[in-house]
Amino acid sequence: MKLQEYIPRLSRKQKLVRNLLAAAMCLFLLEWMMGFPCLTAEGLLRRAERMYLMEGTELLYDGQERGAGGVCWPTVYGRAGDTLLAVRYGRSPLGRQLMTAELYREPDNIYCFRQMNFFGELPLQVLAFGDLREAARTEMECTVEVTAGVGDVKRTLLRETYAAEGEWAAPGAVAFTLTPRYGEEDTSEAAVTERRLFGGEVAAQNYEAVLRLYDESGRLLHEKQVEVLEEESYGW
Template sequence: MRKLFPRIRFSRKQKIVRNLVLVLLCLFLTEWLLEFPALTDAALLRRAERIWLLENTELLFTAGEDNAGMLYGRNGNLLLTVTYGRTILGKQYFQSLLWEESDGIHCSSRDLWPLEIMAFGSLEDAAWAEIEVDIHWEGNFGGRDWDTQRTYTAQGIRHNPYCFTFQLEPCFSEADTSAEAEMERAFFAGEGPGFTYQTVLRLYDGAGRMTAEKTMGYLEDIGLGWPEEETV
């Protein structure tokens, strides 16, 4: 029976060229499926700049996990974060967020409640920092109606010239069995009555003088690219 399509014979050089073309085609298709990952942090930052119509953004630092991370940048009083995933071909752009801050400092939380807070941006002149969070609980929990306010403070851990993180700690010990202690433990576990809060960031110089104060309400959660260790 005669074959419908005749067999094409390639020379050794033609086979090498064919295989090379197939490899390049596979790489292109993979790059296309991954939305053309960036090879460097600078290239990833430039991609985000094009989205926000910016230029000359300063890369402050990077942070993240094994398979994902975040770039932090500054452009005057604009602060930019770029979330990405790591692939074998580079860093895949996920999303970017932009904030306008008159003092060049932005604060975010790690979770939906303000237990861990990060401040980043124009912090290079601060010798140390502290956060104060006033939390107001209101609602029913544990068979009791709550209308309680408590203030928590935490000193910042500096990770680099542009970043502090803060960890709130409970006021009551684990051995305390009072209703207030039970409610606080529930809150730190992500439960408890409804709450609102106000946050105050204070910056200090080397002599302990306060140089700036920033009052904020709700803090947005951008916990993916969180610095995990003190790097000073």
């Protein structure tokens, strides 16, 4: 006797229900294998909260400019009281997969960093996020130093301060783009070094920054000194 004779025949509706149940089971298994990706930026923050036993995290900015695996990872920025979060994630067909979550605690609850500049693909960019909502205008001065040599035998090739007006990415995040000061026709050592720096050919030995926040009348609300401007592979 053939095996088919023992298997009951299903109606069209029964086959449809069977196929839907099988698809749901496959989807659940796939979600489980991928760690149950989040559908929203808020969902990523909730998951990061649980990792660090936090609560009440506010979404400041959802940086999605660059895709996973590129120069920078997409990043969600949040705030939980006096703690700032930067949550890297990867994209998948089922949602956003949490990669890493970094926490920052600053006296003024504002964190500044510069974005990695691989192969000269990006201009020099800085992002500040945190307690910025009271500011109507922002500006940043960034002092960059490039040296040559080792040990006590060093020579300064470039030391310049670049000023940039902030562009709001969100109420809680502002971006700054630094632009060269020397013209293309300038052949001085500092000018050549600057072009190589902005082209990603050389690295600066130090980045210092001053962030200033102003109200609508132009009154200075806050000034933040950053002695070492860290480089991060966050996207925005």
